[in-house]
Amino acid sequence: MAEPGTSFGQRLGPALLDSLLAAIIAFALFSLLLGLRMVDKVTGLTLQPRPVLLAVAVGIVFCGRLLLNLFVWHAEYPLTAPFAKLFTRAPFERRDLIVLGATLLVATLMFLFSLVIIDSAAFELVAASVFIFLGIGLVRRIIVQFFPDLPYGRIFTVGGIAFAVLFPICAYLLEKTFRLGLPxxxxxxxxxxxxxxxxxxxxxxxxxxxxxxxxxxxxxxxxxxxxxxxxxxxxxxxxxxxxxxxxxxxxxxxxxxxxxxxxxxxxxxxxxxxxxxxxxxxxxxxxxxxxxxxxxxxxxxxxxxxxxxxxxxxxxxxxxxxxxxxxxxxxxxxxxxxxxxxxxxxxxxxxxxxxxxxxxxxxxxxxxxxxxxxxxxxxxxxxxxxxxxxxxxxxxxxxxxxxxxxxxxxxxxxxFIESAIILAIVVLGGMGSQLGVAIAAIVMVGGFEALRHTEGLQSIFGEGFDPALYRMLLFGIAMVGIMVWRPRGIIGSRSPSIVLDEARPIGGGLVREGRA
Amino acid sequence: MRSWEEDPLLRAEHLTMRFGGLTAVDDVSFAVGRHDITALIGPNGAGKTTVFNCITGFYKPTEGMIELRQPDGQIFRLEQLDDHDINARARVARTFQNIRLFQGMTVLENLMVAQHNVLMRASGLTVGAILGLGGFRQAEKDAVDFARYWLDRVNLTARADEPAGELPYGDQRRLEIARAMCTRPLLLCLDEPAAGLNARESDALNELLYSIRKQDDIAILLIEHDMSVVMRISDHVVVLDYGRLIADGTTAEARNDPRVIAAYLGVPDEELPVVEREVGL
Amino acid sequence: MAYFLQQLINGIALGSIYGLIAIGYTMVYGIIGMINFAHGDIFMVGAFIALILFLALLSLGVTMIPLALLIVLLLAMVLTAVWGWTVERIAYRPLRESFRLAPLITAIGMSIVLQNFIQVAQGARVKPLQPVVTGGYTLFTEGDFAVNLSNIQILIVVTTLVLMTVFWLIITRTALGRSQRACEQDRLMAALSGVNVDRTISLTFVLGAALAAVAGLLYLLYYGVIDFYIGFVAGIKAFTAAVFGGIGSLPGAMLGGLIIGLIETFWSAYFTIEYKDVAAFSMLAIVLIFFPTGLLGRPEVEKV
Incomplete structure (x- = not known):
């Protein structure tokens, strides 16, 4: 694997090799299970080859791994850095702004392209996700820039509770008064x-x-x-x-x-x-x-x-x-x-x-x-x-x-899957953290349910696509992904239960998880 | 009759502990004086920690008995009690060789957990406190004050709100002693309290132990390797070797006992017959 | 008596399959101390790979059954091993030195992923395979009840015995086995003494998955139908077996597998089939209450 600081050309070779290996492994994984489909016939099961699907899957692994190798892992300047920076207080550099700007531009073009020419819900969905993600990040940056010292944790909690209490009544009244056609x-x-x-x-x-x-x-x-x-x-x-x-x-x-x-x-x-x-x-x-x-x-x-x-x-x-x-x-x-x-x-x-x-x-x-x-x-x-x-x-x-x-x-x-989901919510939220558990429940269950209604995905995978089938698959992938990303959960720190002078959160690394 | 034999706080008699075929402690009897610092010493593997674990209930001895007589005359047979009752009822507290603090909890929380049983009663087994009945608030305030008192004693008040796992090693040792003291024990058992401390910390520890004996009038039983600590602060030394009791007396007696010297220092080959004769082997 | 003997034979065959899966659980638990929840689904993937290979061989015109079995066995072991390796690489290795519950959650996540991947890729309907290994022997008859020992049952028991022996030799005689045991004792120390810990753990997953593939193939041959959900049930049973025998112990896993298989079979035969799992799980709870570390597990000495 190339060291950081080496030139792009030097990294290209090893990156290609690594991605090729990944593609070979992907081929071994998918060749039978994805490349051949068992179909019920009168005579019993027969196999139906799906070479295109297999090629696409292996191709995705190869390209994804190559891009990650070149631009994220081991790269001197990982392209994901500016996006992560949106959610910190670190100052932006010029190249951060270029990357963010370019992303925004591509998303806008995609959106317009879809709107004017091909009318694909999939394109619009992707573009909208990018807009929302960047929007949240930017708004957050701006607020933090101007009010750096607000007690955000408390505002978030109180705001969340207020929203939870007021939302149905307000929505109901709005709906009855203005007939907005909200679902x-x-x-x-x-x-x-x-x-x-x-x-x-x-x-x-x-x-x-x-x-x-x-x-x-x-x-x-x-x-x-x-x-x-x-x-x-x-x-x-x-x-x-x-x-x-x-x-x-x-x-x-x-x-x-x-x-x-x-x-x-x-x-x-x-x-x-x-x-x-x-x-x-x-x-x-x-x-x-x-x-x-x-x-x-x-x-x-x-x-x-x-x-x-x-x-x-x-x-x-x-x-x-x-x-x-x-x-x-x-x-x-x-x-x-x-x-x-x-x-x-x-x-x-x-x-x-x-x-x-x-x-x-x-x-x-x-x-x-x-x-x-x-x-x-x-x-x-x-x-x-x-x-x-x-x-x-x-x-x-x-x-x-x-x-x-x-x-x-x-x-x-x-x-058992219910038990597993509840346990996943607790662990993903950050063990012991009440707020973390609430966020994890909203993300996992809310996101999971929302997938049921994404008609946009149909246009990517064709008419026979049933999002409900893929929901559980994505749910599992999200579980693995979030956990690998944040092993301590969304909120990994613990606040003391009693304080002499001043409360300080305790880093998750110290808190045990009850081995014995 | 020695001072610790007149009215001992704790008496272990014919204590034997076997693990499978291995006899870790073999027919050991000794007494712990009510106002003494008693040191349990011996080379590695002599069975000191096993004796400790028998006293504090983590092991049930294979044979023998351990009797604790409280000042009011109440007698507890420790080998028959559950481990938590040895602390809660017989009032024996302990520390561990490899420190066992609640690392993810703050220093103060550690000391509050130590007062669990008192607070639990005050909280009306939780129900009362939830309903706002009883004197839980006051009890909690008293507990915090008591914790603060011990924090002052071990010089950790300034770090009360830090997680215990972030304290330096020497502070963790002292905190563990303070935590044990917060259970209001009659006997404090310390498993190698000076291990890993530098000279200055070791001195501070000596002083603390001395003050616990003097000021709080609490008996201390400690396992220690550092002879300078043992000789300076103990009143009574019990020496084990290969699971057997080889000496039991004052520090001066132990220091001059040839068997102790042999067990500790080993002897050069040429002197072996001489020492063996002296020791009576 | 005849009925009892027949159930004994059935129970041993079923127990052997559980035992093969249980070894994967127990090895992984021994070496990294985690419950690999996805292992049952690796078994299921193995069964699917085996089924597809059978179908492929049939369509290629390979009709010699022993040859077909051998090819399927070897290929399924290799391909399933790749799955085992990949799961470890993606979901467990990044979490190696972190929080203990994190890999448990990724394992549950992986289990969901594998089940649903198979469901999406191959459909949710049960997949039948016409009997491949047929025939058997009638041992004796008592009245009008004949005690049968079918060829597939012989195949299951023999395969299990052979694999167990090979496996036992790998663990006790080879450098890999030594590295594995070293990692079990103390991973850091093993690394410092020159054991490649990552590779050892990967190989453990590879071996476990290969055995699960064999179990998958045997299950497919024995029952003749599979679906994407078999991994969950068999996985829980096999894990129960591993715990029963004392997790971390290889003979324990096999013993536990046999006991669970026998309990299930006998309960179904003499009592009610609906409650066979209740019987197995209750036995587990009872055994653990009296042997808190399982039947052959090393008693955990409390280090104070």
Whole structure:
């Protein structure tokens, strides 16, 4: 590999060689799996060659690797530097501006080219992404330039909360007044989904981020909460608000029952046992047909009421009739949004409060060093159990919300992949950081859902392209990418739980992750 | 009868610890005086840390018993207690040979974790504190004051809000002692507290230990390799070699005991018969 | 008795496949201390590569079954090994010295990527293969119940035994095995003593993936259908097997594989097939409670 400072010509040879090797490996990887497709025929499976696709894939690897070799890795001046600089406070050099300007120019030309001549959504999508990215970076630079000392962390948090509280009401009123044709229903559903994951992330954060216990079966508690409410509601006609605490308590109880025998296991042994419990719960839900109705699930789960007032189109004593409003299905959805927002806030506040109490500090100490904890007289089993139970409780609360929102649940919703996604949110967010978890949930779940609606991609890959299929693929790639880019998560520092003089964030490199 | 045998704080009797076929500690009995600094010394591999781990509950001894008698007459059999109860109830605190601080937590947080049990009770097992009941606020303030007191004692007040992992080595050693002291122990067990310290830090440590014994009247049991530290501050020396007790007495006695000299220094070949005769082998 | 014997044979065949996959988990765990969640999907990729190779050979007119099997076996091992190598290179090596949970998340990410890549590239429908290895022996009959030992079962057990032996020799007799054990003990010290740590770890992934490819091929031959999801289920089972036997221990992985295979088979045969996984997982939890480091795992001495 060439050293920095060598000339372009000197680097070209090794770069070509390296890219060629990458292309050969790509060929080995893709030759059979991408280059040949198995097609069902009457006579059985036959193979259909796809040489063009294979060539494109290998070509992308070769060109991508070559460009990266020449202009990013080992380059004296990596072309990605100016873009990274947008998000720092370092001063721009002339060549930074040239690169940024050139990018902007290319994106604009692409946009115009598409608009005037070929009308390709793909081109416009790419150009728009570039505009948005550069725009955010520039606006950020300008604000930081003029107000260097504002408490940005706090502004961001307060702004985020204010937005979360005001968004549905404002959007609803705007929509009703001006009839903008916003896809309000979709936006609300998406926000509710994101908030559910934020809450789950915060709940799991207690177990993984604070106490350092690797739990791969968190979805079990989500399922327990969901089924507790669903069964109580459908069998005994109980309402959401009565069942919510019951579901939380049931999940916490399960956390204790499952946790008690296994919490003395170390690290990865605990991980696999929790995974096993997650699967056991799902299999039992699937097969215990008399109670859970098996794979058919439970349906007809009631929606929550507004202090006893249901959201129904007609009849006396409904929300709309009581307040003298015209019935609108959106009202119920907005209410659901506020319910999950409140639940998520409670999760957050309780967690923040607990962190400042002895129990929370003991959790973190447990993550740092279990043996030292024991030497200080801390009963590690009970401390772990409380973390497990509280995490489980939040999972259970989120679960019963999930049940009431969907109105229907089945074991399908509680697979390992859910646990993995929630864990990914916690780790990607930065373990222990509440803000980081929220950002990760928005990026991962929001981005993931948004992909469902990118018609633009169809024009790249042709009509038969189904974005939903590629969604999971991109999700996986994003998971790997973000983690490699920021192994400590989006927010990798920890803030102290108690301060004598002045709070200073603690670098992520020091914070342990609970090996024992 | 020696001073530490009259009314010992801790008595280990016939302590034996085997790992598989290896006998790390073999029928060791000794006492730790209530007002003494007791040093547990011996060459590498003599079984000192194993004795420590038995006392502090990290190992369960294969045979023997360890009895701790508190000033109010309450007796604890340490080999029967869970490790956390040895600190919480019998009130024995310890440090570790390779420092075990909560590195990602601040200095102050380390000392707050050490007061976990007190604070936990004050917080009404968390429920009370969340509901704002009880005197948790006051208890927390007291805990911070107590932590600050110990920070002053070990000279770390200025670094209270720094992560423990960022402190220099000598400070980490002292912080670990302060953290152990914050559990309000009767017996403080220190595993090689002077290891890796320079001469000045070592002196400061001596002073600290001396003041803990003198001012706080807390018994100290320490493992140490640095003979200058041992000889200067200890009242009572227990010497182990190959898992056996080979000497138990005052510093002066230990210093002159030929078996101790032999175990420590080894002897030149030509003198071996002489020493062996003296030692009684 | 006859029924029991038949289940025993079935259980051993299934357990052998789990054991082969479990070795990949246990080796990687031993050397870098991470759960390679994508390993189950490497097994699945191996099965797909094997299937495509079979189809290709058929269309090329290779009809001699032993020859076809040999070609498929070798090529599938090589190509799957490349996948194993690539996964390590992309998702784990950049995170080698960082935070422990980071590679776990990239591993889950890689698992998602592999599953969905196969789904996108080859379609979601199950892929059947007509029986390649047929026939067998009837050992004896008891009443009207015949105990059968099929050729494919013989093939599975023999292949597993041969591979285990070869593998055992590699680990205990070769320079690679020594380097591997050195890296397990202390990676830094191994590097300082001249062991190429990166290459050793890469080779570990390559070997694990090659064995997974064999498992994939055997699975394909035994069951005759595969889909993109088989890696997840088999992966969890195999990982359970590795933990069961004591993670880090090669004989433990094989033993764990056999036990999980037997539990599953016997539970399905004598109780309910729906709860066979519950039985296997519950056994795991119970065993871990009494042997916290698995059956053959080195007991972890708590260093204080």
């Amino acid at each position: 309000l229903r979709y936006l609300l559903d998406l926000s509710i989904l994101v908030l559910t994951y934020v809450m789950l992330g915060w709940g799991l954060n207690v177990v993984v981020g604070l106490a350092g216990l690797l739990d791969l079966g968190y979805v079990a508690f989500y399922a327990v909460g969901a089924y507790t409410f669903a069964l109580l509601a459908t069998h005994f006609g109980l309402g959401f608000w009565i069942c919510l605490p019951i579901a939380g308590a049931a999940a916490a109880l399960w956390g204790i029952i499952l946790g008690f025998p296994v919490l003395r296991l170390r690290g990865d042994y605990l991980a696999i046992v929790t995974l096993a419990f997650g699967e056991i719960v799902r299999i039992v839900l699937l097969n215990w047909t008399e109670v859970t109705n098996g794979p058919n699930g439970v349906s007809g789960i009631p929606k929550p009421t507004f202090f006893g007032l249901p959201f129904a189109p007609s009849g006396d004593g409904t929300f709309s009739s009581f307040f003298g409003l015209k019935y609108d299905p959106l009202q119920g959805i907005i209410f659901l949004y506020y319910v999950i927002l409140a639940l998520a806030f409670i999760t957050n506040l309780v967690t923040l409060k607990l962190r400042r109490l002895p129990i929370g500090r003991a959790w973190e100490a447990l993550r740092e060093d279990q043996i030292a904890c024991r030497s200080l007289g801390i009963n590690t089993t009970i401390t772990k159990l409380t973390a497990f139970a509280i995490g489980a409780m939040f999972g259970g609360l989120a679960g019963s919300f999930f049940a009431t929102r969907q109105g229907f649940i089945s074991p399908e919703s509680f697979t």
